[in-house]
Amino acid sequence: xxxxxxxxxxxxxxxxxxxxxxxxxxxxxxxxxxxxxxxxxxxxxxxxxxxxxxxxxxxxxxxxxxxxxxxxxxxxxxxxxxxxxxxxxxxxxxxxxxxxxxxxxxxxxxxxxxxxxxxxxxxxxxxxxxxxxxxxxxxxxxxxxxxxxxxxxxxxxxxxxxxxxxxxxxxxxxxxxxxxxxxxxxxxxxxxxxxxxxxxxxxxxxxxxxxxxxxxxxxxxxxxxxxxxxxxxxxxxxxxxxxxxxxxxxxxxxxxxxxxxxxxxxxxxxxxxxxxxxxxxxxxxxxxxxxxxxxxxxxxxxxxxxxxxxxxxxxxxxxxxxxxxxxxxxxxxxxxxxxxxxxxxxxxxxxxxxxxxx
Amino acid sequence: xxxxxxxxxxxxxxxxxxxxxxxxxxxxxxxxxxxxxxxxxxxxxxxxxxxxxxxxxxxxxxxxxxxxxxxxxxxxxxxxxxxxxxxxxxxxxxxxxxxxxxxxxxxxxxxxxxxxxxxxxxxxxxxxxxxxxxxxxxxxxxxxxxxxxxxxxxxxxxxxxxxxxxxxxxxxxxxxxxxxxxxxxxxxxxxxxxxxxxxxxxxxxxxxxxxxxxxxxxxxxxxxxxxxxxxxxxxxxxxxxxxxxxxxxxxxxxxxxxxxxxxxxxxxxxxxxxxxxxxxxxxxx
Numbered sequence: 001x002x003x004x005x006x007x008x009x010x011x012x013x014x015x016x017x018x019x020x021x022x023x024x025x026x027x028x029x030x031x032x033x034x035x036x037x038x039x040x041x042x043x044x045x046x047x048x049x050x051x052x053x054x055x056x057x058x059x060x061x062x063x064x065x066x067x068x069x070x071x072x073x074x075x076x077x078x079x080x081x082x083x084x085x086x087x088x089x090x091x092x093x094x095x096x097x098x099x100x101x102x103x104x105x106x107x108x109x110x111x112x113x114x115x116x117x118x119x120x121x122x123x124x125x126x127x128x129x130x131x132x133x134x135x136x137x138x139x140x141x142x143x144x145x146x147x148x149x150x151x152x153x154x155x156x157x158x159x160x161x162x163x164x165x166x167x168x169x170x171x172x173x174x175x176x177x178x179x180x181x182x183x184x185x186x187x188x189x190x191x192x193x194x195x196x197x198x199x200x201x202x203x204x205x206x207x208x209x210x211x212x213x214x215x216x217x218x219x220x221x222x223x224x225x226x227x228x229x230x231x232x233x234x235x236x237x238x239x240x241x242x243x244x245x246x247x248x249x250x251x252x253x254x255x256x257x258x259x260x261x262x263x264x265x266x267x268x269x270x271x272x273x274x275x276x277x278x279x280x281x282x283x284x285x286x287x288x289x290x291x292x293x294x295x296x297x298x299x300x301x302x303x304x305x306x307x308x309x310x311x312x313x314x315x316x317x318x319x320x321x322x323x324x325x326x327x328x329x330x331x332x333x334x335x336x337x338x339x340x341x342x343x344x345x346x347x348x349x350x351x352x353x354x355x356x357x358x
Numbered sequence: 359x360x361x362x363x364x365x366x367x368x369x370x371x372x373x374x375x376x377x378x379x380x381x382x383x384x385x386x387x388x389x390x391x392x393x394x395x396x397x398x399x400x401x402x403x404x405x406x407x408x409x410x411x412x413x414x415x416x417x418x419x420x421x422x423x424x425x426x427x428x429x430x431x432x433x434x435x436x437x438x439x440x441x442x443x444x445x446x447x448x449x450x451x452x453x454x455x456x457x458x459x460x461x462x463x464x465x466x467x468x469x470x471x472x473x474x475x476x477x478x479x480x481x482x483x484x485x486x487x488x489x490x491x492x493x494x495x496x497x498x499x500x501x502x503x504x505x506x507x508x509x510x511x512x513x514x515x516x517x518x519x520x521x522x523x524x525x526x527x528x529x530x531x532x533x534x535x536x537x538x539x540x541x542x543x544x545x546x547x548x549x550x551x552x553x554x555x556x557x558x559x560x561x562x563x564x565x566x567x568x569x570x571x572x573x574x575x576x577x578x579x580x581x582x583x584x585x586x587x588x589x590x591x592x593x594x595x596x597x598x599x600x601x602x603x604x605x606x607x608x609x610x611x612x613x614x615x616x617x618x619x620x621x622x623x624x625x626x627x628x629x630x631x632x633x634x635x636x637x638x639x640x641x642x643x
Contacts (some may be wrong), residue, residue, distance in 0.1 A: 069388075069389055069408075070409075070410075071386045071408075071409050071410035072386040072387055072388035072389055072391070072408050072409060072410075073387075073388075073389055073407070073408035073409035073410075074389045074408065089386075127529075127531075130531070132496045132530055132531075132532070133496075134493075134496065134497040136492070136493055136496070136540060137540065137544050138532075138537065138540055138541070138544070156389075156390075157389040157390050157426065158426055158427060159426055159427040159452075160424065160426045160427065160428055160429060161429055164429070165427075165429060165452070168429075168431070168450050168526070168528055169526070171528050171529065172450075172526045172527065172528045175527075175528070175529060175530065176500055176501070176527075179496040179497045179500060179530070180497050180498075183544075205524075205526075208523065208524065209427050209452055209523065210427070225544070226541065228538075228541045228545075229541050229544045229545050229548065232544070232545040232548035232549055232552075233548055235548065235549070235552045236548045236551045236552045236555065238552075239551070239552035239553070239554075239555035239556050239559075240555050242555065242556050242559055243555045243556060243558055243559030243562075244559070245559070246556075246559035246560055246562065246563040247559060247562045247563055247566065249563060250562065250563035250564075250565075250566035250567050250570075251566060253566070253567055253570060254566055254567070254569070254570035257570055257571070257574050258570060258573055258574060258577070260574075261573070261574035261577040261578055262577055264577075264578055264581070265577050265578055265580065265581030266581070268578070268581040268582055268584075268585045269581050269584055269585055269588070271585065272584065272585030272586070272587075272588035272589050273588055275588070275589050275592055276588045276589060276591055276592025276595075277592065278592070279589075279592035279593060279595070279596045280592050280595045280596055280599070282596065283595065283596035283597075283599035283600055284599055286600070286603075287599050287600060287602065287603030287604070288603075290603055290604060290607075290611065290614070291603050291606070293614065294606070294607050294610055297607075297610055305613065308613070308614065308617055309617065310638075312617040312618075312620055312621050313638050315621050316620060316621060316624045316630075317630070319624075319625060319626070321625070321626040321627055321628070322624060322625070322626070322627075322628045322629075322630060323628070323629040323630065324629075324630050324632065325629060325630065325631040325632070326631070326632045326633075326634065326639065326642075327631060327632075327633055327634070328633065328634045
């Protein structure tokens, strides 16, 4: 009975916002209702009232602040630790987590609570991620925004749909910045600048909303060409590689043939040197040999000439492959035309003593 | 005890009345709200900030309004730019109720206000965007367009006790056929770049190869030139040597060289016909 009544009055107070009836009133009311109260009933009621007052004790965790409202109006912010507020419906407390880093994903949704972005654990949202660039190209941008509550009072009371507000503003800001960027820059070296500018713009937007958050970071997770043209972009990359491959191949060819050519040149030169030296030495040798023979010849001219002549004839005629025919002069003159021409060669040589060498 | 019993009934009734009275006269406005008090339908007090307030029971009632920044998220709309391109614009707007009484008199509720905002902002945005080309909307003039639309819309909605904080273009997309055209152009640009890279590569490669071939040819030609010079030198020296030595005894040289030549010349398969008066055979007679 007691409990029911207590709850009922509390509920009614909550609904209507009426002031709590005084303690005396409650006491007497209960008495009236109960008629002859049970012994100790008074204490039960006092106990309930004490409990009601104790319900105002609350603890603010280290990552929270307490925001206290009295009759709906904001009155105080409390730091971590135990605190007391007047019991509901007079005062109540909200405890937003101010140190927690919140995050919004744009262009993709990761599954589970994975902190890192991996291709396998996320789902693309192309309607969010496809953006027009400043040079009228389309680029696929996926990014996250990390933010923290900066001013819990603003965060709780100034704006509806805080998280959606931030998401919308983030998308608008990123598109505005991408809209001023050329695609080449967005895909390559401009990422850091895009992040910085988007963060600054987003911060100024949410400040104008008095959202009470601090944008810690805008991180581009993935910037790539749209799926429809990604092949063409990849081909450019491979064309770049082809270019350097062609050049490398040509360099390799060059590095292959030039040393070989130098080697060939060395061979040619050495052969020529060898020829020259051989020729010179041969001439020298032959000259020396001739001079030696000549010196002996001058000592005994006649004998030497004869000896040389006869030695030569002997050498020639002693060869079994040489056919010898001896004819008288007159016969020779007659017979010559009829000699069979076997062997295909018919050299007629008359070996005569050289005039003057006597 | 009996005294208590006697007086308990009227007391209880009095208490119930008291509770009812308090419930009817006290009200709480939350931190996120503003309120106005109406007396028999006529505005009596307003706009009240957060906290505990009182009113006359039964004849007055309270209407609460959200004092926070509210969102109006428009549906994507297709518009035509100055350069006759279609584009799909998705915008949102942040607004708040500034004058609850005016708001209550004109549009009464948030959903109805949204509908009004929708009409106004949509129309303003259409007009504004029609004055710019597609590329201006995307890159250079986006901010000024949004500011312009915010201002113009504000002039129109102030009559409803509403203030628009900003109108923001969230997405600017192209209809599929335009997107396809852009993709086509992007592809063509990339193909051109790829071609350029490859032909630059071929060019550089041809240059290097030709240069290398040239260097090789020159190296070999140089070597051959030097070789001929060397051979010539050799031949020259040899000739001089021969001339120097054989010139001292030309007749003897002739004789000796002839003999050597005979010996070399009459080697195999030679038929020698000797006449009887050959000096070699003089002893055969």
